Amino acid sequence: MSKLMLLGDEAVAQAAMDAGLSGMYAYPGTPSTEIMEYIQASRVASDKNIIREWSANEKTAMEAALGMSYTGKRSMVAMKHVGLNVAADGFINSAMTGVNGGLIVVAADDPSMHSSQNEQDSRFYGKFAFVPTFEPSSQQEAYNMIFEAFETSEKYKVPVLFRITTRLAHSRSAVEQNDEVKQNDFSLPSELRQFVLLPAIARKKYKGLLANYEAIANDDKFQKNNFYIDGEDKSFGIVACGLAYNYLAENCRREKCKHPVIKIGSYPVREDLLGRLKEECDEIIVLEEGYPLVEELMRGYPSSSYKIRGRLDGSVPRDGELNPNIVAKALGMNSLYGEEVPGIVRKRPPSLCKGCGHADMYNALNTALEEHGPGKVFSDIGCYTLGALPPFNAINSCVDMGASVTMAVGAADGGLFPSVAVIGDSTFTHSGMTGLLDAVIKKSPVTIIISDNSTTGMTGGQKSHATNRLESICEGLGVEKEHIRVIIPLRKNHDENTEVIKEELVYKGVSVIISQRECIQTAARRRKKEREKK
């Protein structure tokens, strides 16, 4: 079969479609976004009638995927690592209910925080939920493992976690396709109480889940992803998880590694495999992208005199993503370095586009707040977070999606006045609405600015659930009609907009200002499409 040139994300997407996927669910988030985008753009997906709409957030996506699995069909849900925090309740309890059709949860981690608030390692969620976890090291492996992940999920009737990281998600390489698997037929779970986690049922199910996890640790097929490669130099052995294996191979050039190596591609890892390395080698170096999960496992407690090296003893930096040079250093191998970056090279941070509506909104807000002084604005995650940088210096927080609204409520409780939230439209329907309900119920003196560019801009302009619905949502949640104000963020409206904001800032109840102008990037793409149609 012909080869495709695919990003890691696209390999995951293509594999799922080839492996009999019936429903794809996701909320955008770097570096996971291209999985859904690829399926949405795919002619094959449309021919096969694969469900593929964005969800309001990761929790709704996770639960919808579980519902699809309930009907016996294969489903997948994808998110960035912090999205799994939002989906965690559904995720962890889906391990308790188990699945009917195969269910894959893709979590795309972002070590080094290229586009994220933290670098949490999703493998811990797999362990926490007692869910088998796959960690591919290449695009082809990602493709192949998706088939296996569906099989594992259906064999053990558990959801499966599929962990990738930025470098794989956003790196392109050739992928060879497998034969297609047909979609599952509709079938209800054989036991109709399977998904009812009443305590009496849950206690039974939990024992089953624990037994399952142990069985998977001893499943020969599953454990084939973890294997031992012998080497003559036993002064130290190497454990390489996921992508770390590539960096090891890079340093060995095209030769075989002199040291024994265990490559890890799925978890839980069979204990005797790791034990063998410990027996045969004087020391072990653990190379893993993310937190020291395997390293901690191998160290045990109380820590013995046996030397396990890795992120915890400083052989590998404690934070940040790996690269070939970090791995070379950890292994005591030579590596090169070109010239230093000349001093005149300046930082070039991302910035709001020329003509962006967020900029005009911030200019008006800054003017309106002059008389109140600094430190009054909670914000959120999206393009508008760039309001934290010069020339705006307009916001005082960016924590997690939706937190602007709720932090403003809490700070108002603590005596901050005025207390302002700035949130994007997609972020508002992701997690801002529930906080607004809190505010309405307690009549908080807060001013909430929804900076509505009618798209999910930061992640590349996906459709926003909020478009054309914001006023009615706010009204429905109980915000007084006269305190729902709509402004158009343009330079020529600056004075007028500043006045509106000033008025609402001093209102001692909930007000919402919807600052509404389409994202210039989305608008340009839309116009281009319209022109091409003509």
Add this chain to the structure above:
Amino acid sequence: MKNDIILSGVGGQGILSIAAVIGYAAVENNLYLKQAEVHGMSQRGGDVQSHFRLSDHPVASDLIPYGEADLILSVEPMESLRYLPWLSAEGWLVTNSNPFVNIPDYPDTGELMTEIKKVKNNLIVDADSIAREAGSGKAANIVMLGAASHFLELPVESIENAIRKLFGKKGTEVIDLNLKALHAGRDQFTN
């Protein structure tokens, strides 16, 4: 054979279409490749780069190790310098001379050129003017690809085919313009 390339520029300058052309050409020649791209946050006018690795053997790492890049191909002069730690002692730095100024403290262009010329193998190309002469300023990235094509282990015919493939949908006029841009760029250097 191996060809490790760093493509660099500013978000929105179109380095990914250069990558796409090299990708098609590599596939035509049955080469192995890995290409790490930057998506997300930095695309908003920040610095972006792509690690492009071609080889006649399977490629292990998605990232090029320091000191091993054979080529830095940059569509912006300051950005070409940001990746010097990756450039090998014998590697080439090929850059557009036209700065993209979107920061208040952008350095003096004269000083930038001085720094670029300190690199042993450098080629500075006024891609914007050459592209305009070829028919459209938008083709500056293809001009740069043409200039750098001397240092790619790919036959120029494959690069031409790749351009035909990439711009196929846009019609013969666009294809011809880009082929012209490619060759105008290529003429900027003679072995």
